[in-house]
Amino acid sequence: MEKILIVGAVGGGATAAGQLRFYNKEATIKVFDRDSVMSYAACGTPYAIGEVIEDEESLLMANPEQFHEKRNIDVHLKHEVTAIDRDDKSIHVKNLETGEEFQESYDKLILAPGGTAIVPQVKGSETANIFTLRSYNDMLSIKEYIRSNNPQSCTISGGGFIGLEMAENLKELGIDVHLVHKSDYVMSILDEDISREIEKELLLNEIHLQTNAYITEINGRSQTLSNGDVLETDFIIMSVGLAPNVGLAKDAGLEIGKTGGIVTNDYMQTDDPSIYAIGDASENFDMVTGEPKRVPLAWPAHRQAYIAAKHINGESIPKKGLLGTSIVKIFSLTAAMTGLNENKLRELEIPSVSLIHNGNSNAGYYPDHGKLKLKIHYDPNTREIFGAQCLGTKGVDKRIDVIATAMYAGLTVDDLQALELCYAPPYSSPKDPVNMAGYKADKKI
Known part of the structure; x- marks a missing residue:
């Protein structure tokens, strides 16, 4: 009986587990994640903070009990995988609640570790209320801060997807928003003329926008910017980017590519054929150019989960490359x-x-x-x-x-x-x- 382990229990990992069970009723499937929740809709978290989504728990798609009862899949939350022994085909796991450590063997291993929000090292950061929005618990922390402290103002560092969505949702809560973006224009994945129209919409909705600027120093409520301006706000949200969680793969000697992601072949296998990598931490290729590409969005993670699950179960469906298709609402x-x-x-x-x-x-x-x-x-x-x-x-x-x-x-x-x-x-x-x-x-x- 084949034993398949999955590291990561959010979009890609949870989907892979479900797909594996659909195609293979007999395999032993176990999932490990260091977080306290699984299979949540991360893309909905800005809208839960903005109270557009009134019930935050509606973002939770499943829990370990449901996975065990309906699919016979064991999900271990608050369990961190700390190492991979490729020769022994096992992983080292630490129970974050009890401190217990143990080994778990595998026939196939799927890495879906996701990514971590980048937090720049800024002098004085420890004096301020600084948040990132990468997980369900991050969302809960921001909501609790707003509920308990009734803040009147916020600085958002970074004008990408999360930055823009948070600017809109915080503004709708009545919070005065300053958006600071290091590049010349927001949403740098777009052409400049398109982004300039977005900037007009931000200004029309009284978002205080500064481009070509970033935070260089923090002192409590005060933030000094690279252009010399000083902002005074109650809290800060850092949304400057996402770093793929590749430490586990790197320590195991798996190849890391140009984009910083784990290199995968057409079937999401790493250079170790027993190990697959999917989601935000996996490197793929661009459909147009064939160049290495990493797209940390939900659709690629779900598609890659399907490809990996099918391959493990004996059906080879090659990936076709990524276009990076994406969308964002701005007021x-x-x-x-x-x-x-x-x-x-x-x-x-x-x-x-x-x-x-x-x-x-x-x-x-x-x-x-x-x-x-x-x-x-x-x-x-x-x-x-x-x-x-x-x-x-x-x-x-x-x-x-x-x-x-x-x-x-x-x-x-x-x-x-x-x-x-x-x-x-x-x-x-x-x-x-x-x-x-x-x-x-x-x-x-």
């Missing part, structure tokens, strides 16, 4: 992207052209319509789509999802004309913005 706006942005194309010296379509989300005569901007990068010769971005108040997700599907299928920018997309006045136009982008590309030949 009344939504921004989404897939594939490569302008900076990446420039960095890789890939010849490309871009088109922009400004239009309506659906029929302009229908009372409920919104404006959107759709931007597509493509090869002027082969017409291959390299990437796309969309910004608007309605229908943004639909357009980027269609283009991500087109890229996966290998369609050209000209093929977008011919896609027969659904239409009725509340939803689109006879020529959808995606179709219009295809027609505009035709004029650029």
Whole structure:
């Protein structure tokens, strides 16, 4: 009887365990995680803090008792895996509650250790109320601080996904928000013109934004920035990035790649065929360029869990690479992207052209319509789509999802004309913005 161990019990790890049991009723499956909860919807935590999601426990998708009763999978929370013995095919585990340490053997091992929020070393950090938002317990800590202290102001360091989502949700709670971002513009994965529109939305909603700046010193409520400005706020949220948890893999001699993630093959195996790596800590490849890529988002983790589980059970389904398709809400706006942005194309010296379509989300005569901007990068010769971005108040997700599907299928920018997309006045136009982008590309030949 095969024995499979999984390190990590959140998105990727919990999904892998469930998939393994679905395809293999006999295997022994055990999951270990140092946290006190499992299988929670981390992406929902900013909205639970902002009370958009009223019941924070609704983010908990499962617990160890359910996994044991329904799937015959043993989940050990508050258990830290401290080492991997590849020769002996075992892991070293420490029970964080009792201090007990023990060995657990495996036939196959899946690493889904996730990542850790980066907290810059800033002078005086110990004098301030500083939080990160990476886990369910981080969310509870922030909610408890707000409930107990009734803060009036916050500094958010970092203008990525978490930074923007927290800016909106804290503002909706009535907290005055200062957003500080080290780069020239927020959401650096987007093109500058798209990001500038997001910045306008932040300012319209009275978010105090400073770009090209970062915190250099902290003294209680006071933060000195790199540009010399001084902010006075009650607490700080650090959202400057995510470091993949690869220490365990590195200590075991597994290969770590260019992106800082654990190198994996088409089936999520590491350079040790008995060990798989999935989720935020695994390195994959870009679907467009083939270059190493690491995308610490939920969709890749769930897909990788499926690929690893199928491979362990004897069915080889190779991964296809990642586009980094993603989306974020910023007050009344939504921004989404897939594939490569302008900076990446420039960095890789890939010849490309871009088109922009400004239009309506659906029929302009229908009372409920919104404006959107759709931007597509493509090869002027082969017409291959390299990437796309969309910004608007309605229908943004639909357009980027269609283009991500087109890229996966290998369609050209000209093929977008011919896609027969659904239409009725509340939803689109006879020529959808995606179709219009295809027609505009035709004029650029």
